[in-house]
Amino acid sequence: MEPIRETYILLPPGTDFLMYLVLVPFALVFVFGVVYRLRRLGVRSVGELLNSVFRGVGYMARYGLLQRKVVSEHLAGVMHLLIYTGIIALFIGTTLVFIDHDILRVLGLRLLRGDFYLGFEFVLDVMGVAFLLGLALLIYRRFIRHEPRLRNRLEYSMALAGLLFIGLSGYVLEAIRLTVEPRPWSGYSFVGKAVSTAFFVNLPTEPLTLLYRGIWWSHAVVAFAMVAVLPYSPLGHIFSTLLNIAVNAPRQLPLGKMKTPFRIDELDPSADIKLGFRSLAELGWMEKLGLDACTDCGRCEAACPAHAAGTPLSPRDIMQKLRRQLWRSDGLDEDVFASGLIDEEEVWACTTCSACIEACPVLIRPMDYILEMRRALTLEGKLDKRKTAMLTNLSRYGNPYGFDQSEKQKFFEELAEMGVQTLEEKPDAEYVYWIGCASIYDARGREIAKSVAKILLKAGVSFAVLGVEETCTGDPARRIGEEGRFQELALQNIETLKQKSVKKIIVNCPHCFNTLKKEYRDFGLELEVKHHSQV
Incomplete structure (x- = not known):
């Protein structure tokens, strides 16, 4: 008997059609969310976005896919790498199952068969274990070790619960399938085999089949829901961080350098000078993307000497407040200072040391946003006596x-x-x-x-x-x-x-x-x- 992938085993005929029917509304919610986010950011066309992404493919591979800066912190890096690679592997596995069952099978061909299928089963079990180990480390850091910089919010806990359910229920489904329909090659699915032996081996077939169907549908619906809410949830950083790295990394200034908004020796005396920003509507879509990509990891805050010294400044808080403002219905045009969103003292507390830029694992530049807000305040003359005196001294002495x-x-x-x-x-x-x-x-x-x-x-x-x-x-x-x-x-x-x-x-x-x-x-x-x- 040749090993071969038996998709939809233990499920009634027509389940595949019904599953895709259930998937449709979730897919529509996902697509709407993606389109809404791109429009909110101000992306004018898909072509413009793709051109910007192609220019930064190398950066995206190095810092996004290979996690070059993420792994610089050992525990957090290992945790993120396990979860990240686990998700990618499981996504690839699901895609191969789709190709095998819904495309090749119709053409009389099969991909998941023989030795390739056995290797496929083994690798997926290994990567599933890596995924769950990563989630276990996440639980340890957030709820047992209580790392100070990690904030526990409801949306973070819900995302964690969803991922944990998908990972665990996948192994339970595998275990029940191997119990009800044992195969000589079941040892390649070593986790499912172990769970089957430990919990299901002596249970009757009929209730196990019903249990399998219930868990299968709950697994599918939770997975669909997790995908649907990606554009609206913290998990959206999976895409926004990759886009930010690809789009903004190629045009980043050298560390410590500020943007030159004009040349005073080339400036038209009658021209209106615009410096900095007071509302998010004044930012370009690439700058807004940088805000959206912030993962609230707190590395910038931990590296900030001004924050350590007890000043009001937290680069993480600045980015998170601006990010939330970005997605408020009336947030784009609201003055960040007049509304009380940003306190001027936060902006003036920055020492411009670039530690936040160096620390950010997804190449966001918090200092740039702070300095642009500072430029807007200075342009309006909102300087205290010490700052005014310093500028006077520069001119006079x-x-x-x-x-x-x-x-x-x-x-x-x-x-x-x-x-x-x-x-x-x-x-x-x-x-x-x-x-x-x-x-x-x-x-x-x-x-x-x-x-x-x-x-x-x-x-x-x-x-x-x-x-x-x-x-x-x-x-x-x-x-x-x-x-x-x-x-x-x-x-x-x-x-x-x-x-x-x-x-x-x-x-x-x-x-x-x-x-x-x-x-x-x-x-x-x-x-x-x-x-x-x-x-």
């Missing part, structure tokens, strides 16, 4: 602290006494050592700069300094949301560096490093920038 030019002159005289020359004195220097405001004006920072200069001199590195011509890179202005002030300082520095034909720079300030290396490129300056630890 070329540093955020408000120190006079004489302080800068004094420090460079101290460097000169150590043997450090200016670029005017040493025009053939290979590197310019960019000191940075903190190292010029802060007492401890000065000692760091002097130590770096001493090491460079001792190592024989060919370098010089700009001296009093060095001014703030503008990073504090850009981070606070004042793009115009930043660009004024940036263009001033770029002109100085180009006039002096500077090609290589050494810095010890991480802010200057990021700005000179990444931000200034948008304004036509390409430099080799090295941190002093890299020289």
